[in-house]
Amino acid sequence: MKMKLPAMALSALMIASPVMADLVFPSLSYRTGPYAAGGIPFADGYADYFTMLNARDGGIGGVEARVLECETGYNTEKGVECYESTKGEGALVYQPLSTGITYQLIPKATADGIAIHSMGYGRTSAANGKVFSNVFNYPANYWNGASGAINYLMSQGDISGKKVALVYHNSAYGKEPIRTLEELSAKHGYDLTLIPVDHPGQEQKSQWLQIRREKPDYVIMYGWGVMNQVAVQEAANIRFNMENFIGIWWSGSENDVLPAGEKANGYKALTFHGVGDDFPVFDDIKEHVVDAGNAAGAGDQIGTVLYNRGLYAAMLAAEAVKTAQEIHGVADINAAQMRDGMEALEITEDKMAALGLPGFGPSFKVSCENHGGPGLVGMTQWDAAAKEWTLISDFSPSDMDLIQPLIDEDSMAYAAENKIEPSC
Amino acid sequence: MLEQLYFAMEVFLNGLMAGVLYALVALGFVLIFKASGIFNYAQGVMALFSALTLVGIMDGQVPFSHIINATFGTDIHHFGWHVPALFAIFGTVIVMVLFAWIVQRYIFRHLVGQEPIILFMATIGLAYFLEGVGDLMWGSEIKKLDVGLPQGINDTIDQVTYEMFGYGFFIDNLDIVATVVAVLLVIGLVIFAQYSKEGRAMRAVADDHQAALSVGVSLNFIWIMVWSVAGFVALVAGIMWGTKSGVQFSLSLIALKALPVLMLGGFTSIPGAIVGGLIIGVGEKLFEFFMSSSALAGELFGFTISATENWFAYVLALIFLVFRPQGLFGEKIIERV
Numbered sequence: 143m144k145m146k147l148p149a150m151a152l153s154a155l156m157i158a159s160p161v162m163a164d165l166v167f168p169s170l171s172y173r174t175g176p177y178a179a180g181g182i183p184f185a186d187g188y189a190d191y192f193t194m195l196n197a198r199d200g201g202i203g204g205v206e207a208r209v210l211e212c213e214t215g216y217n218t219e220k221g222v223e224c225y226e227s228t229k230g231e232g233a234l235v236y237q238p239l240s241t242g243i244t245y246q247l248i249p250k251a252t253a254d255g256i257a258i259h260s261m262g263y264g265r266t267s268a269a270n271g272k273v274f275s276n277v278f279n280y281p282a283n284y285w286n287g288a289s290g291a292i293n294y295l296m297s298q299g300d301i302s303g304k305k306v307a308l309v310y311h312n313s314a315y316g317k318e319p320i321r322t323l324e325e326l327s328a329k330h331g332y333d334l335t336l337i338p339v340d341h342p343g344q345e346q347k348s349q350w351l352q353i354r355r356e357k358p359d360y361v362i363m364y365g366w367g368v369m370n371q372v373a374v375q376e377a378a379n380i381r382f383n384m385e386n387f388i389g390i391w392w393s394g395s396e397n398d399v400l401p402a403g404e405k406a407n408g409y410k411a412l413t414f415h416g417v418g419d420d421f422p423v424f425d426d427i428k429e430h431v432v433d434a435g436n437a438a439g440a441g442d443q444i445g446t447v448l449y450n451r452g453l454y455a456a457m458l459a460a461e462a463v464k465t466a467q468e469i470h471g472v473a474d475i476n477a478a479q480m481r482d483g484m485e486a487l488e489i490t491e492d493k494m495a496a497l498g499l500p501g502f503g504p505s506f507k508v509s510c511e512n513h514g515g516p517g518l519v520g521m522t523q524w525d526a527a528a529k530e531w532t533l534i535s536d537f538s539p540s541d542m543d544l545i546q547p548l549i550d551e552d553s554m555a556y557a558a559e560n561k562i563e564p565s566c
Numbered sequence: 567m568l569e570q571l572y573f574a575m576e577v578f579l580n581g582l583m584a585g586v587l588y589a590l591v592a593l594g595f596v597l598i599f600k601a602s603g604i605f606n607y608a609q610g611v612m613a614l615f616s617a618l619t620l621v622g623i624m625d626g627q628v629p630f631s632h633i634i635n636a637t638f639g640t641d642i643h644h645f646g647w648h649v650p651a652l653f654a655i656f657g658t659v660i661v662m663v664l665f666a667w668i669v670q671r672y673i674f675r676h677l678v679g680q681e682p683i684i685l686f687m688a689t690i691g692l693a694y695f696l697e698g699v700g701d702l703m704w705g706s707e708i709k710k711l712d713v714g715l716p717q718g719i720n721d722t723i724d725q726v727t728y729e730m731f732g733y734g735f736f737i738d739n740l741d742i743v744a745t746v747v748a749v750l751l752v753i754g755l756v757i758f759a760q761y762s763k764e765g766r767a768m769r770a771v772a773d774d775h776q777a778a779l780s781v782g783v784s785l786n787f788i789w790i791m792v793w794s795v796a797g798f799v800a801l802v803a804g805i806m807w808g809t810k811s812g813v814q815f816s817l818s819l820i821a822l823k824a825l826p827v828l829m830l831g832g833f834t835s836i837p838g839a840i841v842g843g844l845i846i847g848v849g850e851k852l853f854e855f856f857m858s859s860s861a862l863a864g865e866l867f868g869f870t871i872s873a874t875e876n877w878f879a880y881v882l883a884l885i886f887l888v889f890r891p892q893g894l895f896g897e898k899i900i901e902r903v
Binding site for chain 2: 338348378379380
């Protein structure tokens, strides 16, 4: 018995010890609660891409990826709990998937030396890498979205003297584009009306009666969850021309338009990634993940907008790992090395094609100064008969001449408030 | 100025319609509170669950299919049939009656005589449980609900008001249907409570359940019946709200809209729920219209504010509470010391 004890202790230690040789990607998902319909496809896409890399390529640079899923229910407090409970597992990068959670995690993750990738959400001015060393929001942020919408409208005709209404979720997220749209209004001469909708947005009669009275030429929406579906339905009810109704990318999934049926036809939404499943990578996902019975969900979300967004986020994380592995010459990288990889990330057309995602997203390069990328955004449109989104524009530049000073101003205010010395 | 008056009239009418929808949710709370003294936190989730069940039955969705497929390696999702709306509603009512029986048999039967706060806590647990069961049974994707109700602007009202005022009023067809349904529902509930044997027994239980028990009224039966009726009311609310936004888990949040209605109308009055709903609906819409209008509040105060509806409903209810704590139609609170 005495002889067996050391062996037993060693075995127990080995079982209890975390597996060191893996790349940990926490997924702060929300598969339950009022926003589950949006959270599930993103989480599925995020997990399925890493599962595919493990099955097809043996991981990233020979090291297996491990997705550590933690349920937040889209609740900020739970999101912070998830961060605290997973960061010790060797977490490389966090996708908080909520502007509220992102705001809470920025100081924590910065102190812990872990990177945050708030792709298309979160604190917009985090694009200034000199202030927000550990936060990245490439390839586009809310202000790029606002500018992208106005640029698109200008490409359709003169916007001067036209009326533009912003219907927005009355929260920090929804208010993000206001300053940009006001500045753009002064620059391009359109008349901006602000129409807030209180959470959760199930009742919007007042807002759409106001739109009916004031007859704006265009409506831009920054909504989330049930607010989107109700807004599209109310727009259809007052017979607002869907061609002139543009949602931000969080208001542009199948979930948002399907309940309104045929009436949602023609509704538009901004995007920073491709739509549909006509890309070679999805064949690999089907072969190595779905058919192998290893899909994170039922495998029925492939090609939907939010699944693609999750997959795109995972792809960008994996490419940042590869960059970090090249920079540091090690395969099993740590959080600090991951941050370096994200800061040196370069996405080119050739790279996207090699990954089985030709034309799926814009080309961009991240730098120490610019954690937000060039802010290229595209426009999609809903075809109700075919029940699919179509990309109707290229990924085009937003007005960085106007946006960059706003980013600098806001980020420097944050730096002063938090006594951060900007540096690169 | 005349134009602003027409706008205000349109907002007033839409406020009435919105109030009816709030009242539909509040009715379920009133029924259960009146009969058993339980503030049913799960009423919003019941609306969600019943709407999920209705869509599931209509679309021939296999309940618990994700669990079945994951356990047995199958790939079944649908039975392959489509059930007409009327039959599906009937099927859902049966499910809600079964739910009422389960709730009574396994939860509240064991809590008879407990403090109201205990009963309230039990309904919080029930809400989370039911939400989870709904997710497992039917999935959490957003589902389109189409039971044949019309939606969109009513052209007749638009045309008639345009000819009268030179401005066509917007009234949603769905809101008109909801109003008619709510009126019929209230008339039915009042007739049931006043003139049927079961309805009188329900009122007796509400007044004094021990006295009712002593004259042979079955508490179990009455409570199952009340929860069943509340389930039916939840189904009606779920259909109306689900038709607007699709059936999704945020439907459970409609309970938030019912709370100020209950505070204002009283927790024990069916007409109170309706009147409270109408006052809240009209009040919040007119306040929003006035305060967000640069031609009205802008001229008068020099500023405008928007997104007032959520907090204004509660402020309005609180003002009523100051003067009438039991609500407009609630029973007068008499405390013996």
